[in-house]
Every structure is written in C-alpha cells, then in structure tokens.
Amino acid sequence: MSGLSEFLHMGGYAFYVWTSYGIALVVLLATALSPIRQRRKLLSGIARSVRRNRAQ
Amino acid sequence: MRPGSLSGAFLLLLRRDLILAFRRRAEMINPLLFFILVTAMFPLGIGADPALLKAVGPGVIWVAALLAALLSLDGVFRSDFEDGSLEQFLLSAHPVSILVLAKVLAHWLITGLPLLIVAPLLAVLLNLPGTATTVLIITLALGTPVLSLIGAVGVALTVGLRKGGMILSLLVLPLYVPVLIFAANAVETAAADLPVMAHVSLLSALLVLALSLSPIATAASLRISLS
Amino acid sequence: MITRYFHQLASPPYFYRIAGRFIPWLAVAFALFTLAGLYTGLVLAPPDYQQGDSYRIMFIHVPAAWMSLFVYMVMAGAGSMGLIWRMKLAEVVAISSAPIGASFTFLALITGSIWGKPMWGTWWVWDARLTSELILLFLYLGVIALHNAIDDKRTAARATAILALVGVVNIPIIHYSVEWWNTLHQGPTVTKFDKPSIDVRMLIPLLLMAVAFKLYYATVVLMRSRCEILERERNTQWVKELVES
Numbered sequence: 001m002s003g004l005s006e007f008l009h010m011g012g013y014a015f016y017v018w019t020s021y022g023i024a025l026v027v028l029l030a031t032a033l034s035p036i037r038q039r040r041k042l043l044s045g046i047a048r049s050v051r052r053n054r055a056q
Numbered sequence: 057m058r059p060g061s062l063s064g065a066f067l068l069l070l071r072r073d074l075i076l077a078f079r080r081r082a083e084m085i086n087p088l089l090f091f092i093l094v095t096a097m098f099p100l101g102i103g104a105d106p107a108l109l110k111a112v113g114p115g116v117i118w119v120a121a122l123l124a125a126l127l128s129l130d131g132v133f134r135s136d137f138e139d140g141s142l143e144q145f146l147l148s149a150h151p152v153s154i155l156v157l158a159k160v161l162a163h164w165l166i167t168g169l170p171l172l173i174v175a176p177l178l179a180v181l182l183n184l185p186g187t188a189t190t191v192l193i194i195t196l197a198l199g200t201p202v203l204s205l206i207g208a209v210g211v212a213l214t215v216g217l218r219k220g221g222m223i224l225s226l227l228v229l230p231l232y233v234p235v236l237i238f239a240a241n242a243v244e245t246a247a248a249d250l251p252v253m254a255h256v257s258l259l260s261a262l263l264v265l266a267l268s269l270s271p272i273a274t275a276a277s278l279r280i281s282l283s
Numbered sequence: 284m285i286t287r288y289f290h291q292l293a294s295p296p297y298f299y300r301i302a303g304r305f306i307p308w309l310a311v312a313f314a315l316f317t318l319a320g321l322y323t324g325l326v327l328a329p330p331d332y333q334q335g336d337s338y339r340i341m342f343i344h345v346p347a348a349w350m351s352l353f354v355y356m357v358m359a360g361a362g363s364m365g366l367i368w369r370m371k372l373a374e375v376v377a378i379s380s381a382p383i384g385a386s387f388t389f390l391a392l393i394t395g396s397i398w399g400k401p402m403w404g405t406w407w408v409w410d411a412r413l414t415s416e417l418i419l420l421f422l423y424l425g426v427i428a429l430h431n432a433i434d435d436k437r438t439a440a441r442a443t444a445i446l447a448l449v450g451v452v453n454i455p456i457i458h459y460s461v462e463w464w465n466t467l468h469q470g471p472t473v474t475k476f477d478k479p480s481i482d483v484r485m486l487i488p489l490l491l492m493a494v495a496f497k498l499y500y501a502t503v504v505l506m507r508s509r510c511e512i513l514e515r516e517r518n519t520q521w522v523k524e525l526v527e528s
Binding site for chain 2: 453456461463
C-alpha cells in the first residue's frame with residue numbers, strides 16, 4: 001500500500017494540502033447545512049403561529 | 057439667480073450648511089484635532105527614527121485623513137434626517153443629486169479643506185521633505201473630495217439606522233483603498249524626487265468619476281433609506 | 284411564451300416548488316463533478332516540477348477565487364433587477380448569494396495563505412490577488428451587515444442592491460490599484476499562482492472543480508432563496524397551506 005501512503009504524504013506537503021482540502025470541506029458543508037436548519041426552523045415557527053392564531 | 061432655479065437652490069443649500077456649521081465653530085475643530093492627534097501618535101508608537109518616519113509618513117498621514125473623513129461623515133445627513141428636511145429635499149422639484157452635491161461640497165469645505173491647511177505641519181512632524189509636502193497637499197486636495205463623495209453614498213445608505221456609524225466604516229473603507237494607494241504612493245514617489253504626473257492624473261480621474269457617479273448613487277440611496 | 288414563463292417563475296410559490304425539485308439534481312451533479320475533479324486532481328495529475336505536490340491546493344484556491352467574483356456579479360446583477368423591475372425574486376436571489384460569495388472568498392484567502400507558507404515561508408503575503416480578495420471579503424461583509432441592520436426586507440434589499448452596484452464599479456478599480464501597488468512593493472519573488480502554460484493534466488481538474496463549485500452555488504442559492512421566500516411570505520395564504528400539509 002505504498003501508493004496510498006505516498007498519496008497521503010503528498011510529497012512532504014501533507015499538512016498544507018490536507019488542511020486546505022479539510023477547511024474547504026468544513027466551509028462548504030457549513031454553508032450548505034445552514035439553509036437546511038433554517039428552513040426547518042422557519043416551517044415549525046410558522047406552523048406554531050398558525051396554530052396559535054387559529055386557537056384565538 | 058431667479059427664485060426657484062436650480063443654481064439658486066444649490067447656492068442656498070450650500071450657504072445654509074456653511075452657516076449652520078459656523079454656528080458650532082468648536083465642533084468644526086474636532087476632525088482636525090483628530091487628524092493631528094492620530095498622526096502624532098505614530099512617532100510615539102513606532103519610535104522617532106527620522107528615516108523610519110519619512111518612510112511611513114505619507115501612508116500614516118493619509119490613513120489619518122481617511123479616519124478623520126469617516127468620523128466627520130456621520131453628520132452629513134443626520135441633522136436633516138432628524139428634523140425632516142431630508143424628506144423635503146427628496147420632495148423638491150430639483151434633482152436630488154444636485155442638492156446632494158451642495159451638501160457634500162459644504163461638508164468638504166468644513167472638514168476636508170482644513171486638512172489641507174494643517175498638512176504642512178504634519179509633514180514636518182513626520183520628517184517629509186519639501187517636494188513631498190507640496191505633493192501631499194495636492195493629493196489631499198484631489199483625494200479628500202473623493203472621500204466625501206464616496207462616503208456620502210455610505211452615509212445615505214445608513215442614515216436611518218441606529219448603529220449607522222459602525223457599519224459606515226465597514227461599507228466605506230474598502231472603497232477608499234484606491235485613493236489611499238494612489239495618494240500615499242504619490243507622496244512617497246515625490247519624496248524620492250521622482251515625477252508624480254501619473255499619480256496625479258489617476259487621482260484626478262478618480263475625482264471626476266466620483267463627481268459624476270456618486271451624487272446619483274447618493275440620491276438613490278437617500279430615497280431608499282427614507283422610503 | 285417565454286415572458287409568460289418568466290412571469291410565472293417570478294411568483295414566489297411557483298419558484299419555491301420548482302427550486303425544490305431542482306435542488307437534489309444539482310446536488311448530485313455537484314457531487315459527481317467534485318469526485319471527478321478530486322480524482323483527476325489529487326490522483327491523476329502529476330507533481331509540479333517546482334512546487335511538488337503542494338500546488339494541488341490550486342484546485343480549491345483558484346475555483347474559489349473565481350466563484351468569489353462570479354457570485355458578486357450575480358449578486359449585483361440580481362440586485363439591479365430587483366431595483367429596476369421590483370422583482371421580489373431577484374431581491375431574494377441577491378441577498379441569498381451574499382453569504383455564499385463570502386464563504387468562497389474566505390476559502391480563497393485561507394487556501395491562498397496555506398499555499399503561500401511552503402512557497403514563500405510566511406502565512407500571509409501582500410500579494411496583489413490575495414489583497415484584492417481580502418478587500419472583496421470586506422465588500423461582502425458590508426452587504427451582509429447592511430442587510431441585517433435594516434428591518435424592512437424590501438428596503439434592505441434595495442439598499443444592498445445599491446451597495447453591491449457601487450462595489451461592482453469599484454472592484455476593477457480596486458483590483459488595478461492593488462496590483463499596481465503590489466508591483467511596487469513586491470520583492471524579486473514572482474507569484475507562481477498561474478503559469479503561462481498549464482499542463483492539460485492540471486487544467487482538467489481545475490475546470491472540473493470550477494464547474495463543481497458553480498453547481499454548488501446553484502444548489503445552495505436555491506436552498507437559501509427558499510428560506511428567504513418563506514421568511515418574507517410567512518403571512519400569506521400559500522405558506523400557511525404549505526405548512527399544514
């Protein structure tokens with residue numbers, strides 16, 4: 001498996017390359033997940049206010 | 057000057073703003089004092105080595121000018137906003153961009169022009185040679201109106217907001233970068249006894265661009281802020 | 284027929300539904316292009332003879348920088364459409380784009396900095412492109428801050444549209460001035476961020492990642508737009524019916 005360890009080693013630049021790709025993953029994931037959470041919160045918030053208004 | 061004419065309105069507004077400012081002469085000194093103080097802080101902070109001061113002088117003076125401009129900008133539309141005259145400007149038959157130009161001119165005469173007068177003193181504090189001082193005054197003369205014009209757009213966008221002053225810096229400082237770069241570099245180049253015609257031309261171009269576009273943007277922003 | 288479709292598209296409930304159907308497909312396409320880009324970039328592309336394997340950061344850095352500018356243009360364009368034609372949807376897309384553009388800009392800056400460390404030995408260099416990116420980040424943050432500071436959504440949309448337009452006019456000026464400033468203050472080092480002729484085995488992953496990032500933007504902007512629409516239209520009939528289903 002020297003191919004894999006060489007790949008991970010990235011010619012000595014492993015830290016720089018993998019940190020960059022890792023940060024990219026985190027940033028893109030966070031930016032994509034935030035609207036998902038927000039949509040759920042919005043829908044439940046609107047549902048609650050609809051129920052409240054109906055109960056009045 | 058016929059009553060109701062555009063030039064009449066322009067001059068009237070200019071006179072009014074200048075008179076209002078002169079009634080509070082003490083307040084007019086503040087941006088100037090700030091400018092001087094901030095510049096004077098630098099030798100205290102980084103040491104008085106003449107060569108070092110001469111190297112950083114142009115940049116320091118210009119950054120101080122940017123900050124002084126920002127500080128004074130907040131009041132351009134504020135008092136008019138609070139007493140309702142701003143809405144009257146928007147309702148008038150005259151193009152708002154011209155009225156805006158009058159206000160910005162008044163603002164520059166009150167806060168920008170004094171910087172020009174004080175600049176030679178600061179040049180001495182930071183050990184700038186004579187040629188550099190002349191160019192410093194020229195760059196301030198060309199650059200401070202641009203600061204007022206661009207800043208006016210930012211103020212117009214934030215005039216109705218509670219913490220408008222803090223956001224103003226965030227909005228306006230990135231837009232100030234070209235002026236800072238060309239102006240500070242012009243003074244450095246002059247200090248090295250090299251020709252600065254190119255820099256001055258660029259600054260003039262920025263001024264012309266700002267004069268033509270920013271009143272329109274400011275007027276549009278005022279309409280939006282007051283809607 | 285096209286104008287009728289455009290009109291329909293401009294209606295928030297219609298857009299909400301249609302966007303909802305597109306999002307999964309765009310996400311899948313993004314995943315495929317990313318895998319292709321990563322495989323060709325990390326495995327197939329050979330090491331650079333000068334930079335070794337560290338140049339592979341480019342496959343993230345350069346597309347992120349391209350997107351940071353692209354998204355700003357879209358934001359300014361959509362903002363002007365909202366200003367001129369009062370299209371609600373244009374306003375929505377404009378403000379939904381801002382955080383995405385800011386993320387790309389941040390990513391370009393950080394990967395640029397990390398790439399710079401092995402190349403130039405320091406974490407930050409006032410390279411012309413990085414400095415311009417930094418200012419672009421401030422422009423984005425300004426748009427986001429202004430939007431958050433104004434309570435009324437429509438006023439906020441129109442104010443940020445003007446700010447974005449002023450920014451768009453300034454971006455070439457800022458870029459030119461920074462580049463000029465940099466050539467004066469730069470030492471003898473030459474930036475290695477783009478080589479005059481790039482090996483095709485390095486070009487392909489670059490382009491694949493560029494497409495992937497565009498698909499990412501399309502996916503996420505639709506997702507954020509749906510949230511923005513729900514927020515704006517929360518008191519309308521169609522949203523109430525949507526919530527009940």
